[in-house]
Amino acid sequence: MTNHPIDTIKRVGDVSTNRRRFLMGAGGIAAVGLLAACGGDDDTTAGDVTTTTTKPGGTTTAPMGDGAADLKTGAFAASLEVLAVNTYGAALDAAGAGKLGEVPPAVAEFVTTARAHHQAALDAWNEVLTGAGEDAVDAPPAELEATVNEEFAKVTDVVGAAKLALMLEQIAAATYLEAIPGLETEGAIALAASIQPIDMQHAAVLLFVLGEYPVPDNFAKTEMSAVPK
Amino acid sequence: MSIDQRGLRELIAESEDLQADALRDMKPVLADLTEIGKERRGRPIDLDHVRHVNTERRSLLRKGGFGLGAFAGKGLLATGFGAALTALVASPVTAQEPVDVQVLQTASSLETLAVATYTAALTLPFISGNATVKAFAETTMKQHADHNAAFQAQTEALGGTKQTEPNAKYSKVVEDAMPGLTDAMKVVELATALEEVATQTYVNNMTLLDDTETKKIMASVMGVEAQHLAVLRAVGALLGGAPELIKIPTEPAKLPAAAGSVAFPEPFEGTGMASPPEEGAVQ
Numbered sequence: 286m287t288n289h290p291i292d293t294i295k296r297v298g299d300v301s302t303n304r305r306r307f308l309m310g311a312g313g314i315a316a317v318g319l320l321a322a323c324g325g326d327d328d329t330t331a332g333d334v335t336t337t338t339t340k341p342g343g344t345t346t347a348p349m350g351d352g353a354a355d356l357k358t359g360a361f362a363a364s365l366e367v368l369a370v371n372t373y374g375a376a377l378d379a380a381g382a383g384k385l386g387e388v389p390p391a392v393a394e395f396v397t398t399a400r401a402h403h404q405a406a407l408d409a410w411n412e413v414l415t416g417a418g419e420d421a422v423d424a425p426p427a428e429l430e431a432t433v434n435e436e437f438a439k440v441t442d443v444v445g446a447a448k449l450a451l452m453l454e455q456i457a458a459a460t461y462l463e464a465i466p467g468l469e470t471e472g473a474i475a476l477a478a479s480i481q482p483i484d485m486q487h488a489a490v491l492l493f494v495l496g497e498y499p500v501p502d503n504f505a506k507t508e509m510s511a512v513p514k
Numbered sequence: 515m516s517i518d519q520r521g522l523r524e525l526i527a528e529s530e531d532l533q534a535d536a537l538r539d540m541k542p543v544l545a546d547l548t549e550i551g552k553e554r555r556g557r558p559i560d561l562d563h564v565r566h567v568n569t570e571r572r573s574l575l576r577k578g579g580f581g582l583g584a585f586a587g588k589g590l591l592a593t594g595f596g597a598a599l600t601a602l603v604a605s606p607v608t609a610q611e612p613v614d615v616q617v618l619q620t621a622s623s624l625e626t627l628a629v630a631t632y633t634a635a636l637t638l639p640f641i642s643g644n645a646t647v648k649a650f651a652e653t654t655m656k657q658h659a660d661h662n663a664a665f666q667a668q669t670e671a672l673g674g675t676k677q678t679e680p681n682a683k684y685s686k687v688v689e690d691a692m693p694g695l696t697d698a699m700k701v702v703e704l705a706t707a708l709e710e711v712a713t714q715t716y717v718n719n720m721t722l723l724d725d726t727e728t729k730k731i732m733a734s735v736m737g738v739e740a741q742h743l744a745v746l747r748a749v750g751a752l753l754g755g756a757p758e759l760i761k762i763p764t765e766p767a768k769l770p771a772a773a774g775s776v777a778f779p780e781p782f783e784g785t786g787m788a789s790p791p792e793e794g795a796v797q
């Protein structure tokens with residue numbers, strides 16, 4: 286039942302193509318360059334800042350600035366996903382080395398699953414970025430990484446690890462929440478909107494495991510967002 | 515079932531405080547939007563946006579979206595209800611109301627139905643008799659009511675008529691299901707389905723909306739519905755094997771391994787169950 290975001294991106298990419306054709310006057314347009322963030326369009330020749338339009342009489346290239354901002358946001362989202370993957374990986378390593386004491390099966394399963402989810406999100410963003418001619422992201426935000434590493438160094442048990450994971454998930458969810466309304470390309474919106482609920486769900490289960498009510502907020506909040514100001 | 519009722523009450527009270535804070539934060543935004551909405555009244559409908567949404571929904575229909583894939587997979591499209599559902603979702607978005615207004619009205623219809631369903635569930639002895647499940651149902655019901663209030667206010671802020679009726683399509687599903695709700699698991703399954711529809715509708719809406727403030731409100735609700743969905747999946751799993759662990763605080767060491775993954779079966783939230791914009795629009 287669940288759609289892979291790449292399929293979603295291709296779907297909305299098709300829609301964007303149609304819409305742009307309409308917006309550009311349809312008639313003589315044979316192909317429309319589409320933001321690579323929307324993907325799945327064989328006619329796409331554009332990177333992040335240009336639209337190539339082939340008309341019967343020739344080809345013109347027009348600036349299209351909305352994709353550049355989305356790619357920047359996507360790159361930051363990818364860096365957050367790297368941080369999550371690395372942190373969950375470190376937690377698994379610490380658990381394997383016996384540094385967290387006895388690890389309940391549900392917690393081990395959670396860490397493995399959440400790590401895989403964040404890796405999938407990272408892969409999706411990198412597919413968008415590289416499809417647009419950008420470099421794939423493989424490094425976390427330096428400042429946030431330093432903070433997380435500092436906190437992780439203090440972790441001595443499962444509860445401490447769960448609290449750190451909760452912080453990461455809340456930061457990720459809040460970051461997507463703040464970013465979504467500002468995104469302009471449908472592919473980027475669809476991808477971010479398909480990830481944010483999963484991070485919220487990770488947070489809910491962590492809250493439950495930590496003995497707290499799993500749905501504490503009536504409306505999701507952006508206070509913990511890490512979107513660069 | 516062992517339940518720390520005092521602790522749970524404290525957590526619920528804390529949660530309600532947070533909800534009140536969130537609503538308070540939302541009110542100034544909605545007040546501002548009401549003024550903007552007054553200015554927008556009388557503006558022409560964005561026909562391009564209507565065409566855009568219709569194009570996307572046709573594409574989604576081809577791919578079995580809007581729940582039709584599940585119906586087709588079970589051979590139900592040939593049934594009377596399946597045919598009616600097909601006709602319902604195949605009807606295009608109209609140009610009578612802006613798409614954003616229709617999206618908000620449909621969202622309100624889902625929230626109204628959710629409130630009604632949790633209200634009905636709370637009258638069932640096997641729900642009201644379980645303190646943890648009862649507290650969750652009550653809190654979730656209140657959250658849905660507040661979501662609806664936000665959607666209705668935003669509908670009016672955009673110059674539309676607020677939707678006060680429950681979603682007709684899923685009301686029928688709930689109505690048909692009610693006589694069969696003979697245990698907690700069946701109620702959880704029904705609630706899970708409704709939360710999944712709401713979550714996936716709001717995820718899908720993010721690519722349909724034009725208005726930034728509407729996107730902010732919709733996105734802030736989307737994640738909360740996803741959390742309801744996650745909790746219900748976890749509760750459903752525990753009801754089947756370890757109901758004594760449905761409590762707050764729980765006992766993490768005793769939770770089965772599946773409790774760490776059952777709440778989020780996929781890395782990305784889908785849109786296959788999404789309600790189309792006009793499904794709950796005011797006629």
